[in-house]
Amino acid sequence: MDSYASFRESDPDTSLESGRKKRRKIEAESQSSEYGRTDVKWRSESAQRIYSVKLVEALQRASQSAAPATSRSTGGRTVRDLANRVLAMAARGRTRWSRAILASRLRLRRLRKVRKPSGSCSRPRKPLPAPSEDRKRRLPAVEKRVKVLSRLVPGCKGIPVTNLLEEAGDYIAALEMQVRAMTALTELLSGSHSDRLGSSTPSPA
Amino acid sequence: MEVPARSNEIALESFQFHEEIRQLMAPPPENASSFTALLELPHSRAVELLHSPERSNSQAVASEGPPKPYFHCPGGGGFGFPANSAVVGRDSMCSSFTVEANGSSQKVKDEPVGESDSDPHSSSQPLVSDPPVEDKAQKPGKRKDREKKAKGSAKKSKSNCAEDADKLPYVHVRARRGQATDSHSLAERARREKINARMKLLQELVPGCNKISGTALVLDEIINHVQSLQRQVEILSMRLAAVNPGIDFNLDSIFAAESASLVDSNFSNVSFPLPWSELQANMLRQQYQQQPWHLDSLQHPMWGREDCSHNLIASENSHLSYDSPANSVSMHSRAAENGVTKVE
Numbered sequence: 261m262d263s264y265a266s267f268r269e270s271d272p273d274t275s276l277e278s279g280r281k282k283r284r285k286i287e288a289e290s291q292s293s294e295y296g297r298t299d300v301k302w303r304s305e306s307a308q309r310i311y312s313v314k315l316v317e318a319l320q321r322a323s324q325s326a327a328p329a330t331s332r333s334t335g336g337r338t339v340r341d342l343a344n345r346v347l348a349m350a351a352r353g354r355t356r357w358s359r360a361i362l363a364s365r366l367r368l369r370r371l372r373k374v375r376k377p378s379g380s381c382s383r384p385r386k387p388l389p390a391p392s393e394d395r396k397r398r399l400p401a402v403e404k405r406v407k408v409l410s411r412l413v414p415g416c417k418g419i420p421v422t423n424l425l426e427e428a429g430d431y432i433a434a435l436e437m438q439v440r441a442m443t444a445l446t447e448l449l450s451g452s453h454s455d456r457l458g459s460s461t462p463s464p465a
Numbered sequence: 466m467e468v469p470a471r472s473n474e475i476a477l478e479s480f481q482f483h484e485e486i487r488q489l490m491a492p493p494p495e496n497a498s499s500f501t502a503l504l505e506l507p508h509s510r511a512v513e514l515l516h517s518p519e520r521s522n523s524q525a526v527a528s529e530g531p532p533k534p535y536f537h538c539p540g541g542g543g544f545g546f547p548a549n550s551a552v553v554g555r556d557s558m559c560s561s562f563t564v565e566a567n568g569s570s571q572k573v574k575d576e577p578v579g580e581s582d583s584d585p586h587s588s589s590q591p592l593v594s595d596p597p598v599e600d601k602a603q604k605p606g607k608r609k610d611r612e613k614k615a616k617g618s619a620k621k622s623k624s625n626c627a628e629d630a631d632k633l634p635y636v637h638v639r640a641r642r643g644q645a646t647d648s649h650s651l652a653e654r655a656r657r658e659k660i661n662a663r664m665k666l667l668q669e670l671v672p673g674c675n676k677i678s679g680t681a682l683v684l685d686e687i688i689n690h691v692q693s694l695q696r697q698v699e700i701l702s703m704r705l706a707a708v709n710p711g712i713d714f715n716l717d718s719i720f721a722a723e724s725a726s727l728v729d730s731n732f733s734n735v736s737f738p739l740p741w742s743e744l745q746a747n748m749l750r751q752q753y754q755q756q757p758w759h760l761d762s763l764q765h766p767m768w769g770r771e772d773c774s775h776n777l778i779a780s781e782n783s784h785l786s787y788d789s790p791a792n793s794v795s796m797h798s799r800a801a802e803n804g805v806t807k808v809e
Contacts, residue, residue, distance in 0.1 A: 422663060438698055
């Protein structure tokens with residue numbers, strides 16, 4: 261995990277402008293090699309950097325908007341939801357899971373405000389598609405796991421397996437980037453924080 | 466206008482055809498916005514693919530062509546197209562499968578793949594039929610035409626092709642020798658191919674899945690990986706939340722209290738360029754003028770440095786071409802990570 265801190269720290273040093281050039285060169289070089297990999301975009305430095313910036317901004321906003329007395333803005337769950345939302349925004353709405361993450365919050369808000377008496381807030385569930393002649397598809401082992409996976413990836417409950425696998429791939433790549441970015445951010449923030457607390461810097465009066 | 470192989474009729478034809486392509490391809494950057502994902506990619510790829518035939522032909526690109534997506538990468542020219550070798554190899558495997566896609570723009574990737582193959586193998590015929598085919602480029606039915614065209618050269622193989630062909634809107638499956646040809650089993654087979662292709666991608670993504678064989682076990686690994694990632698995100702978010710209160714967000718107080726020299730010294734700690742410091746201080750002072758003063762002297766330098774990085778990054782981001790999210794185009798391939806290590 262140390263590599264992430266060093267990676268993150270070195271970012272501002274090296275790659276403000278050279279990063280841009282590096283990115284373009286690498287784009288030009290490795291164009292033909294990767295066709296179907298949508299996860300490659302989640303691996304780039306700039307994606308991580310953009311995400312980190314957005315996350316920091318969102319954190320600032322959250323902590324400012326919430327009353328200073330309450331700890332709501334900086335609760336663990338709040339931060340996690342916020343991080344997921346920023347991640348979904350970084351996905352630009354091209355994937356189902358990102359749209360589901362962003363939409364779920366709207367849905368929750370509406371429900372809290374409107375408070376429908378019916379209480380049936382669950383979205384209409386599609387019945388399981390009737391099994392066709394595909395014998396292979398009925399393997400219970402695979403089916404079970406596909407169901408579990410569909411529960412893990414947000415917004416992927418009733419979709420066909422192919423789409424599910426694709427969403428899962430993108431989701432995994434995005435999660436990995438999220439972990440990297442948050443690790444680096446935490447280290448950056450906590451590292452500098454402990455630095456300052458450790459050293460007794462006299463403040464100018 | 467110099468055509469290198471004048472003696473060859475085919476070269477002449479392909480050159481004319483090539484002009485058409487060029488007119489269609491003319492404004493690549495204009496259309497880039499609909500394809501550029503988070504981080505500016507595919508148009509640069511197509512543009513580069515453009516560059517080599519452009520060099521060889523040195524033809525001025527007409528700019529009246531309607532901004533079409535890059536359907537006709539000049540593989541049809543066959544003029545020493547540098548990426549051709551990389552592309553042809555894939556293509557020979559691809560003609561038999563085109564699989565359902567997410568977005569029509571994904572076709573882009575396969576188009577040049579397909580066309581470049583047809584040329585080396587059957588020279589005049591595809592060139593003649595290509596222009597009409599081009600016109601229908603945007604229709605998914607084009608797939609069929611190209612398949613028929615490339616019948617002679619096409620190999621009936623799967624795997625790699627299915628990966629690339631994954632993105633196309635129509636399913637065209639060719640029955641292999643000794644296999645049933647009724648529509649159901651064909652559809653089944655196509656579906657299986659799709660699923661297997663995606664599983665392969667996932668296997669590459671998830672560490673340690675390459676050695677496992679069997680869909681169920683691989684899915685197990687994938688599920689475990691997703692769960693572990695989600696757990697990590699939770700833990701990290703708790704840690705981040707714990708760190709957050711330590712950060713004083715009242716920047717106005719921080720920067721008002723600090724002298725410029727102090728800020729500079731912080732910057733030098735992280736080796737930021739010095740000219741940024743004044744800019745930073747000014748920006749932050751403007752933003753947070755209204756905040757009350759919550760001074761904690763020990764936190765000033767820390768916040769200064771941290772927010773410095775934040776703003777630096779933010780201003781650098783403004784240079785990135787960061788396109789609007791309204792598109793439904795899925796991501797094109799991106800440059801490989803330059804030194805970013807994957808989380809294991």
